[in-house]
Amino acid sequence: MFTWLNASMTRKISGLSFVLLAFLFIVILYTAYKSQKIYKDIQEVSKIDIPLLEVITDIEILQLKQHLWMEGIRLQGDVFFEDENLRKKGMQGFDQFNQRLATQLERAISILHSALALDSVRINVADHQVLLKKIKDLHSHRVSFEHAFVQFINKDQHSDIDWNNVEKQDNALDDEANELLMSIDQLAIQVASSVEKQERDFLVMSATLGFVAFVIGIYLTLHTILSFRRKVDVLRGQIDSLHRSMPHDADANTPRYKGTDELDELEKDLRILIGRFSQERESRDEVESKLIELATRDKLTGAFNRHKWDEQIKYELVLAQSGHHFSLILLDVDYFKKINDSYGHDVGDNVLRVLVKTLHRRLRQTDALFRVGGEEFAILLKDTNLEEAEFLADQLRKSIESLNDPDIPSFTISLGVTEYQHLDDQSRMIKRTDILLYEAKGAGRNRIMVG
Numbered sequence: 001m002f003t004w005l006n007a008s009m010t011r012k013i014s015g016l017s018f019v020l021l022a023f024l025f026i027v028i029l030y031t032a033y034k035s036q037k038i039y040k041d042i043q044e045v046s047k048i049d050i051p052l053l054e055v056i057t058d059i060e061i062l063q064l065k066q067h068l069w070m071e072g073i074r075l076q077g078d079v080f081f082e083d084e085n086l087r088k089k090g091m092q093g094f095d096q097f098n099q100r101l102a103t104q105l106e107r108a109i110s111i112l113h114s115a116l117a118l119d120s121v122r123i124n125v126a127d128h129q130v131l132l133k134k135i136k137d138l139h140s141h142r143v144s145f146e147h148a149f150v151q152f153i154n155k156d157q158h159s160d161i162d163w164n165n166v167e168k169q170d171n172a173l174d175d176e177a178n179e180l181l182m183s184i185d186q187l188a189i190q191v192a193s194s195v196e197k198q199e200r201d202f203l204v205m206s207a208t209l210g211f212v213a214f215v216i217g218i219y220l221t222l223h224t225i226l227s228f229r230r231k232v233d234v235l236r237g238q239i240d241s242l243h244r245s246m247p248h249d250a251d252a253n254t255p256r257y258k259g260t261d262e263l264d265e266l267e268k269d270l271r272i273l274i275g276r277f278s279q280e281r282e283s284r285d286e287v288e289s290k291l292i293e294l295a296t297r298d299k300l301t302g303a304f305n306r307h308k309w310d311e312q313i314k315y316e317l318v319l320a321q322s323g324h325h326f327s328l329i330l331l332d333v334d335y336f337k338k339i340n341d342s343y344g345h346d347v348g349d350n351v352l353r354v355l356v357k358t359l360h361r362r363l364r365q366t367d368a369l370f371r372v373g374g375e376e377f378a379i380l381l382k383d384t385n386l387e388e389a390e391f392l393a394d395q396l397r398k399s400i401e402s403l404n405d406p407d408i409p410s411f412t413i414s415l416g417v418t419e420y421q422h423l424d425d426q427s428r429m430i431k432r433t434d435i436l437l438y439e440a441k442g443a444g445r446n447r448i449m450v451g
């Protein structure tokens with residue numbers, strides 16, 4: 001029982017079904033066995049008891065008829081004995097009675113023999129044998145009576161004493177037949193009560209088995225349902241505490257879903273929880289990407305910041321060592337100090353914003369722009385050779401030169417352009433580009449230097 005209480009839900013339900021099916025199987029087996037037995041009893045009754053009763057009733061009727069026939073002869077008196085024809089006819093009738101009686105008695109004997117041969121007689125075998133003996137006795141008494149009566153009829157003188165003797169014998173036979181009938185009745189009652197008992201036992205047993213199955217079924221079902229509900233409640237409690245543990249929980253009182261059953265409710269609760277989890281994850285992802293943005297972007301211009309620049313150049317160098325080519329542009333606003341001094345710091349800031357916006361418009365998706373100093377920027381160009389980088393740098397220079405924004409003064413940029421070279425590291429590559437930028441400045445600004 002202890003193991004059962006700790007078993008899994010599947011095992012409990014399987015065990016429950018098994019017990020109920022086993023009971024059902026026992027009830028079916030018992031019903032089949034008992035039905036078979038009752039059917040056999042009924043067959044025995046129809047083959048033995050009923051025919052036996054019929055035979056004995058016939059014998060009694062024949063006895064009665066014979067009695068009446070004898071009375072008729074007695075009333076006719078001498079007329080019967082003196083008329084040869086009447087006597088002959090009478091004797092023929094008597095023979096017929098005798099034959100019918102003999103036949104019926106033999107039938108009764110054969111029925112009882114077959115009853116004993118069945119070997120499944122539900123009543124006492126001794127009772128059957130007593131009955132058999134009684135019928136055989138009646139049979140032999142009948143035969144003696146026939147002889148006596150034939151002799152009596154063939155006699156010339158028929159005194160009252162003779163008549164009384166014959167009648168006495170006939171009455172004795174009647175009594176014998178009646179007694180036999182009563183014994184057979186008794187037997188039939190025994191058989192009927194035996195069949196009735198079988199049926200009653202069958203009903204009681206079936207009802208008991210059914211009731212036990214019902215009680216076990218109710219107990220196991222209730223137990224399973226209760227433990228199932230307990231577990232579902234525990235799960236729903238855990239879901240509730242998960243809801244409560246979530247941040248931004250305006251739904252601290254998240255209403256419980258009312259469904260058609262516990263599983264349905266549990267499923268809906270889980271769905272709501274999963275929905276909230278994914279919402280939570282989405283907003284976390286959003287916050288995370290905002291944080292990443294904040295951590296990697298320059299506040300003023302929106303270009304990538306110095307921190308990102310350090311990270312990215314290292315990354316590109318690693319890729320370049322395994323065969324991925326890239327180029328680098330360093331650019332600087334010409335005479336920026338003058339712009340600040342002439343127009344103010346805010347305008348200077350605006351110049352930087354417009355510069356980044358304009359550069360972004362010209363750059364490709366795979367290029368990355370970094371603010372690496374006050375008015376100094378770097379551009380990483382993936383899968384780009386020096387010639388392509390030079391072309392792009394000049395395009396950038398021209399687009400800044402041709403800017404016509406009423407809110408800011410015109411300005412130009414100088415650029416140093418290089419590509420990754422074998423055995424380049426971060427400082428070597430930057431240094432080379434820096435020198436090129438310095439050369440561009442030295443050569444008069446608003447120009448590019450490639451190397």
Ligand SMILES: Nc1nc2c(ncn2[C@@H]2O[C@H](COP(=O)(O)OP(=O)(O)OP(=O)(O)O)[C@@H](O)[C@H]2O)c(=O)[nH]1
Pocket residue numbers: 300332333334335336337338340344345346347348349352373374375441
């Ligand atoms: N408005 C503004 N000015 C900045 C910012 N960061 C740096 N500066 C200014 O940029 C100026 C850079 O001046 P310099 O290094 O002398 O260079 P330049 O005047 O551009 O001269 P060249 O580079 O030689 O053409 C300095 O005056 C800095 O104060 C910024 O975020 N906003």
